[in-house]
Amino acid sequence: MQNSFTEENYLKIIHALSGREGQEVSTNALAESTSTRAASVTDMLRKLADKGLIHYKKYQGVRLTETGEKVAINVIRKHRLWEVFLVEKLGFGWDEVHDIAEEMEHIPSDELVERLDAFLGHPRFDPHGDPIPDAKGNLTEPDYLILTDVSLGEKVLMMGVLDHAPSFLQHLDRSGITLGCVIEITEINEYDKSASVRINGSHSLFISLEVSKNLLVQRR
Amino acid sequence: MQNSFTEENYLKIIHALSGREGQEVSTNALAESTSTRAASVTDMLRKLADKGLIHYKKYQGVRLTETGEKVAINVIRKHRLWEVFLVEKLGFGWDEVHDIAEEMEHIPSDELVERLDAFLGHPRFDPHGDPIPDAKGNLTEPDYLILTDVSLGEKVLMMGVLDHAPSFLQHLDRSGITLGCVIEITEINEYDKSASVRINGSHSLFISLEVSKNLLVQRR
DNA sequence: AAAAAAATTTAGATTAACCTAAAAATATAT
DNA sequence: ATATATTTTTAGGTTAATCTAAATTTTTTT
Helix, strand or coil, rough: CCCCCCHHHHHHHHHHCCCCCCCCCCCHHHHHHHHHCCCHHHHHHHHHCCCEEEEEEECCCECCHHHHHHHHHHHHHHHHHHHHHHHHHHHCCCCCCCHHHHHHHHCCCHHHHHHHHHHHHCCCCCCCCCCCCCCCCCCCCCEEEEECCCCCCEEEEEEEECCCHHHHHHHHHCCCCCCCEEEHHHHHHHHCCCEEEEECCCEEEECHHHHHHHHEEEEC | CCCHHHHHHHHHCCCCCCCCCCEEECHHHHHHCCCCHHHHHHHHHHHHHCCCCEEEECCCCECCCCCHHHHHHHHHHHHHHHHHHHHHCCCCCCCCCHHHHHCCCCCHHHHHHHHHHHHHCCCECCCCEEEECCCCCCCCCCEEHHHCCCCCHHHHHHHHECCCCCHHHHHHHCCCCCCCCCEEEEECCCCCCCCCCEECCCCCECCHHHHCCCCEEEEC
């Protein structure tokens, strides 16, 4: 049987919240993420469990089953491919595409996804640096560093963001920080952990700890 | 307030059934087209009327209001633009795109539609020859002939189809009849109104009345 | 280990979109 | 013009996804 829009969203959110270890996700965490009440979440969990998409025992939190994981990853694949389409082909900014992709990710048709993937040249990452699962459902999270873990003087490549909020992405735009740029840490202030950085060896700027915490980078 | 997926479908279907004169559409016709029962249609009509999208008086059939017409035409615009995308960019056949576009037409975001339109080069017609409404909501149906109205010996251009069923479109594919091809009527059988035609001055074939009835053409 | 706090589930409603069966209105046919 | 048939609406239910309030279970604190 087919999964509804809502069911797919629950699976996607359970996937996101359970992390790479596949930890149990709590009812309250789901209520928060789905913007519903805990009682509504309980109802949905019973349904998803009946469909064999999650492991669920009362009061014990949930985990995805293999089937549930497949569905979740397929939704993520579609979301990220559509984001690439919106940015690469339609010229949207990376701060504008999340909500639209949130709708497009639920359009069925495997044929559509595979053709879209080919049309886009089988991209490996979405516009925020998140990895795109392949057609078989393999999703490998690259192990990036967070900029706060980088020491003074190091040069790193900007590979992704943890915060996807438009306001954060727009802030990066204004700072000239883009995916793939080189970030060199030229100074770290002990007091508030803010830093001075040099972008692509050209311009310098201050960034707050809040920003550093949300930048994923890689040593070269 | 926002219109639901279902509401948009009703408006689109009312638009289609009321024809260019904007005639009243009956409850039963809507039940047929929406694959629901008449009682369900009545419920929905009351709702659409409350929202100011249709003119509705009990037992009298319905017409779209100006607002309803705008919504309907916007849905049609999105449907047809996505069909162009699927065929032109993703390489789908014209017989494969209807159901997918049926889902995509309900994705909100005016920005998305305008960018898609530009990306596609502001196409005037969809892959079946149906006109695409412009951004302002102008939809002008070209007045094509039906092939049955064309006389022996005439040469016409194939401009569109009335039947959008995959089986019909696949039949045209197998016959080498494509949008824009030249059709010359070389023979008409009085008995069953079947005809012999020559396509693009090259190959000849027989076509039944059923086929002729569903081909939209234009004199050159 | 009992009490208090927090998290979760159950019970009972609500809304949108559908349904069936029956009633009412309109159209058609004799 | 009346009877019959058809169309449409009303009345009363159902299901998915939500809600609030109350009950229950688990966790934390003293």
